[in-house]
Amino acid sequence: MNINIKNSNMEKTFTHPCYNKGAHEFARMHIPVAPKCNISCNYCSRKFDCPNESRPGVTSEVLTPEAALYKFKEVKNKIPNLKVLGIAGPGDALANFEETKRSIELIKQEDPDITFCLSTNGLMLPFYADKLISLGVSHITVTINSVDKKIGAQIYKEINYLGTKYTGEEAAEMLMNNQLTGLKYLTSKGVICKVNTVMIKGVNDKHIVEVIKKIKDLGVYITNIMQLIPVEDSVFQDKPLVSNIELNEMRKECEKYVKQMYHCKQCRADAIGTLSLDRSIDFRNLQSCFAGCSNKKESAQIEDSGKSNEYYKFAIATKTGVNIDQHFGHAEEFLIYTYSGGNIEFLEKRSVNKYCTGVEDCDDHEDKIDKIIRTIGDCNVVLALRAGDQPVKRLEEKGIKFIQTYEGIKKGIKKAVEQLLA
Missing domain, CATH: 3.30.420.130 (Dinitrogenase iron-molybdenum cofactor biosynthesis domain)
Known part of the structure; x- marks a missing residue:
């Protein structure tokens, strides 16, 4: 591992509100430049132009890299405590790699000191890990809901891997292997990694501790166990909610192995501002x-x-x-x-x-x-x-x-x- 890169990235963690609860006064900006997704999750039904919903996968617009740069300039001018530029969809950042790459390059020219992070399902992580490191992405979040292909097959309808669609346990195993391989490589190179896990009652809620134990061995910095948000028109729309008590009990159990995030807001793909005060509505229709x-x-x-x-x-x-x-x-x-x-x-x-x-x-x-x-x-x-x-x-x-x-x-x-x- 390059110790200098690791130390530099850890310093950026101090002002990254998702990785450090103490950084609550700093703002982040998500640019929705990645509309396509290469997996189909049973809890997902992405809607565009839905300004009243606050959940992952929702945005009021999709931007080109050039439009994202323009919007970044406007936001930075009005929010001086902006420290983090993230790409969280509304699809998957690596299923739209050229748009993701171009956006980072343009904004990096404008502000070399901004912290770049992105979220991904991890399917294409082994292919793009080195390129992400070269681009200067210091923080990467991977959503891993299972490390058991039988459980994974209940969560994912299908994946599109290099142009071929896979379903069932074959799809779940392929996704899992790429997630874990990519994650291990990134942490070995000094990238600060977070794992998100959606807690789905009756599906993976008894399995989450095993997920956390597995990713602990890969050098993950922090994990974020999140409630399932039952979304209309999704396969899991009628699944019961996990209570806050159940969620925090799971976090406390998993905290024995990896640091836990307790302050997640399950942000939109176009979120802007601090975690406690989202200002994305102030910058729509630019x-x-x-x-x-x-x-x-x-x-x-x-x-x-x-x-x-x-x-x-x-x-x-x-x-x-x-x-x-x-x-x-x-x-x-x-x-x-x-x-x-x-x-x-x-x-x-x-x-x-x-x-x-x-x-x-x-x-x-x-x-x-x-x-x-x-x-x-x-x-x-x-x-x-x-x-x-x-x-x-x-x-x-x-x-x-x-x-x-x-x-x-x-x-x-x-x-x-x-x-x-x-």
Whole structure:
């Protein structure tokens, strides 16, 4: 082990509120740049645009690395006690490694002294451990819910490992082996590691002590045993809650082996501020400002390079998933795409209740229009075959531009960007 790296990383622990309860006055910022996940957990149902929920996997937006840098600058300017920059999803940081890497590189150039940490399910940890160390990530959290493949098979529906899907005990064993191998390697190189474990009554609650004993031998600094949050539409949505008494009794038992975290807030993927005062709501919807500011600064560069460094988020009305070929009022879902630096990427699908049941009816149903607009409210532009005057007006009132077009989706987005920058 490199003793200098270990000592340097331990010093950063003193101002990391998740690893040190005494660091409660310091703030952290999670950047939600990692939407994809490579495992399917029975306790998970990730929802985007859900500002009223506070749990892992929830965020009000997904950022590009460039937008994350912009937001970091804004947060740092207003929260001077910001010490930690974390990537905690909303999917898995290592299932989105290029976005994770680029985000760290950009923010490190802006602030070399910030502490970088990330959370991962650990499936790809052996592949990226050295790269994470090279990037200067000093603290890594791995979620390990089982060290027994039979128990693990009850927790995970499937994993996607190097493009192949696995299920059952085979999947659980593969995930477990990669978690433990990666964790052992990281601690041997001086990275400060935390293990999160979700306590699931009737599944792994009698097994957690064995998990803690196992990871103790791997050099883990601290463990965080968390309550299962039963989430609607997840396999475990009807599982009973573990009481705080049961949770703390388990922590006390496990404290015999590894230091325990008692102050976890089970933070959102876009959390900002101290653990006792989350201020993420104060910094939402900065992407439109990021796009506007970039537009002014970089229009000359666009002419030279033929590419835009803007960031836009598009909501696409499409029947086929290939062309922009659907009336706004007929859409039962919108495909969400991002545009950044000339790159177009599909982000997700968002379901809505269509409001238009006939040509004469398409300008009415204001309540339905409002619900649709709330669902796509973080988008800059809507592309559809056509729309009535009323929804176009309501979109414009919310600062969302409507463009009527019939094109292939990516071609339509490119044309829309050209129109926006004209």
